[in-house]
Amino acid sequence: MLNFIDTVGEAVAGIKDGSTVMIGGFGNAGQPFELIDALMDCGAKDLTVVNNNAGQGDQGLALLIKEGRVRKMICSFPRQSDSWHFDAKFHAGEIELELVPQGNLAERIRAAGAGIGGFFTPTGYGTTLAEGKETRIIDGRGQVFETPIHADVALIKALKADGNGNLVYRKTARNFGPIMAAAAKHTIVQVSEIVPTGSLDPENVVTPGIYVNSVVRVDSAGTKEKVA
Amino acid sequence: MSTQTSLKTSEKPLGRDELAQLVARDIVPGSFVNLGIGQPTLVSNYLTEEQNITLHTENGMLGMGPAAEGDEIDGDLINAGKIPVTELPGASYFHHADSFAIMRGGHLDICVLGAFQVSATGDLANWHTGAPDAIPAVGGAMDLATGAKDVFVMMTLLTREGVSKLVEQCTYPLTGVGCVTRVYTDKAVFLTGPDGVTVRETFGCTFDEIQELVPLPLKAGA
Numbered sequence: 001m002l003n004f005i006d007t008v009g010e011a012v013a014g015i016k017d018g019s020t021v022m023i024g025g026f027g028n029a030g031q032p033f034e035l036i037d038a039l040m041d042c043g044a045k046d047l048t049v050v051n052n053n054a055g056q057g058d059q060g061l062a063l064l065i066k067e068g069r070v071r072k073m074i075c076s077f078p079r080q081s082d083s084w085h086f087d088a089k090f091h092a093g094e095i096e097l098e099l100v101p102q103g104n105l106a107e108r109i110r111a112a113g114a115g116i117g118g119f120f121t122p123t124g125y126g127t128t129l130a131e132g133k134e135t136r137i138i139d140g141r142g143q144v145f146e147t148p149i150h151a152d153v154a155l156i157k158a159l160k161a162d163g164n165g166n167l168v169y170r171k172t173a174r175n176f177g178p179i180m181a182a183a184a185k186h187t188i189v190q191v192s193e194i195v196p197t198g199s200l201d202p203e204n205v206v207t208p209g210i211y212v213n214s215v216v217r218v219d220s221a222g223t224k225e226k227v228a
Numbered sequence: 229m230s231t232q233t234s235l236k237t238s239e240k241p242l243g244r245d246e247l248a249q250l251v252a253r254d255i256v257p258g259s260f261v262n263l264g265i266g267q268p269t270l271v272s273n274y275l276t277e278e279q280n281i282t283l284h285t286e287n288g289m290l291g292m293g294p295a296a297e298g299d300e301i302d303g304d305l306i307n308a309g310k311i312p313v314t315e316l317p318g319a320s321y322f323h324h325a326d327s328f329a330i331m332r333g334g335h336l337d338i339c340v341l342g343a344f345q346v347s348a349t350g351d352l353a354n355w356h357t358g359a360p361d362a363i364p365a366v367g368g369a370m371d372l373a374t375g376a377k378d379v380f381v382m383m384t385l386l387t388r389e390g391v392s393k394l395v396e397q398c399t400y401p402l403t404g405v406g407c408v409t410r411v412y413t414d415k416a417v418f419l420t421g422p423d424g425v426t427v428r429e430t431f432g433c434t435f436d437e438i439q440e441l442v443p444l445p446l447k448a449g450a
Binding site: 026027028029030052076077078079080083086087090091097099100101102103104105106107109110121122123124125126127128129142169170171172173174175176177178179206 | 285286287288289302303304305306307310315321322323324325327328329331332351356361362363364365366367368369370371374375401402403404405
């Protein structure tokens with residue numbers, strides 16, 4: 001069911017302790033900062049978070065980690081020059097890390113949304129990240145079995161939603177949005193604009209509304225989307 | 229094979245920009261290319277319009293243009309290094325799984341990556357030093373190494389301690405097995421493959437001097 005919600009706080013209110021939460025964004029592009037802040041305020045803890053990184057600076061996901069609300073990170077690139085909150089938790093042994101090659105992360109999320117029980121891929125074959133996993137030689141290449149990543153909730157950012165929850169994104173801010181929307185049981189989207197049903201060209205819809213449960217409009221600062 | 233007159237030899241080792249220029253010149257016109265973070269990014273400065281190269285950035289774009297400046301800077305338009313970039317006419321955007329399918333499905337012609345070590349058989353180590361207290365971070369390195377048709381490595385031949393990074397077997401954790409096809413270094417260009425390692429050209433030293441530095445048997449090639 002699709003709901004249009006007035007505030008980010010109401011949008012995330014149903015997120016329970018122990019949930020697996022996918023958070024869109026690559027760097028700051030496409031990161032749903034306002035939804036993450038609301039998740040921070042709602043108090044949910046013991047979370048497993050799926051994101052490409054593990055928080056940057058003193059905002060968003062980095063603060064959730066700092067406050068000890070994240071039990072486990074599933075990501076491809078936790079270590080950055082400004083990932084000090086994750087680094088501290090990791091060195092203190094207070095957060096679990098599942099490190100996943102970025103393409104496997106994306107494909108495992110996609111697989112979850114597409115009902116695929118797992119897949120073989122050459123990525124990671126012969127490396128420490130394939131240790132303990134089933135392998136096969138397929139077409140002469142070593143391949144590793146990877147399983148889908150499901151989530152209870154996805155928090156993503158898009159540019160516009162129409163009344164049916166159809167989404168369009170903006171430039172490289174699209175990144176994980178479409179695949180996370182499909183992979184989560186409940187997808188919450190923050191958009192800059194809600195437009196009348198019928199005003200998006202159906203040929204250009206990127207995420208069909210069937211994958212979307214909650215839409216909340218947020219005035220996003222810091223991007224040029226208003227002038228585009 | 230002590231005297232290899234067929235090898236092109238420049239007077240001096242190549243600097244970072246000269247090396248980037250050489251890699252750029254070697255990219256076949258019309259190729260789809262991904263340039264890794266760091267030194268490989270310099271290659272884009274030397275690609276010519278005539279080459280008609282399309283750059284891929286794994287966060288979700290084909291047709292990436294130069295770094296954005298001033299008013300061009302847009303938080304929604306960044307590259308894999310999270311640097312603001314521009315889009316060229318004919319660019320396209322796609323989600324992360326599609327972007328990695330471009331690599332993983334073998335559609336990308338060339339990727340250029342940095343490396344800690346490359347082995348005689350083209351194994352690549354570039355994501356993790358293996359230090360026990362280091363936080364591992366892999367990003368797209370394994371997908372690029374495994375998926376691109378050709379994997380070019382750009383690195384200095386020697387570590388700061390003077391040890392060859394071209395090795396019989398990698399001691400650092402692997403990124404990919406048998407994936408590297410060429411190694412561009414400040415002192416020589418090496419071609420790697422199932423038949424061993426061939427020196428294509430040298431810079432500021434002779435084939436014999438390169439062989440002294442590298443602990444595996446090298447062949448000389450034109």
